[in-house]
Amino acid sequence: MTDGPQSFDILPGDRHSPVILHVPHSSREIPPAVRSGIVLDDDELRRELDHITDSHTAEIAGEAAGLAGVTPWRFVNRTSRLVVDPERFPDEREEMTAVGMGAVYTRTTHRAVLRPDDTDPEPLIERYFRPYARAMTEAVAGRLAATGRAVIIDVHSYPTERLPYELHGEGPRPPVCLGTDSFHTPPALLAAAREAFAPCGETGLDSPFSGAYVPLEFYGKRSEIGALMVEIRRDTYMTEPGGPAGPGLSRLAASLATLVDAVSG
Helix, strand or coil, rough: CCCCCEEEEECCCCCCCCCCEEEEEECCCHHHHHHCCCCCCCCHHHHHHHHHCCCHHHHHHHHHHHHHHCCCCEEEECCCCCCCCCCCCCCCCCCHHHCCCCCEEEEECCCCCCCCCCCCHHHHHHHHHHHHHHHHHHHHHHHHHHHHHHEEEEEEEEECCCCCCCCCCCCCCCCEEEEEECCCCCCCHHHHHHHHHHHCCCECCCCCCCCCCCCCCCCCCCCEEEEEEEEEHHHHCCCCCCCCEECHHHHHHHHHHHHHHHHHH
């Protein structure tokens, strides 16, 4: 697969901010060379993108960045997670491989065929996954060097109704789910998030999705790196699946800005 333009944007914030708003799943963009390896027709692909894309999360992060007293940094994926999913493990550690949704998906949200089973994931991992991982690692290292710490806030969304691909979707589906990591999510970060998102309704913990993203070079090693995943139930801010945003978006952005400010000091 030939080289092409960078598939992500790093949007600088205040030099004193430790915060990176990470938006990995907001894009619907699939380059033509990648599209050719997907077996869905255009209508099927459009429906799949409606279900799998965390629509409008880049807008939520962008509005929050504008509202925050200390502007956070933003790292935004500009290609769809159907190209590669930058938050998956690229090897046998990834449990989602069991449903064909490792770093390179071979199955859809409804467990239909997305790519042939004999698809070699390596070209996509080399072209998209590894550069993304390197750049995110460098972005976190930059915050560590500048401020002595880093706080990664992952901005995601999830559907109101469980989709067939979800491995742990039988639990609660609150308006805001906070995904945590036992090493990288300190109590103060979690408490700040609960308080910040209180105006948006109930916040839940690690259901239906759990964990928080930290680049592998630092994962479990650097306690100065805090991480939290914010999963927003889509009916709180948009028409499902894949429809327009509503007034809830600004309320969520304001809460996210409150969280950014709470952890920036």
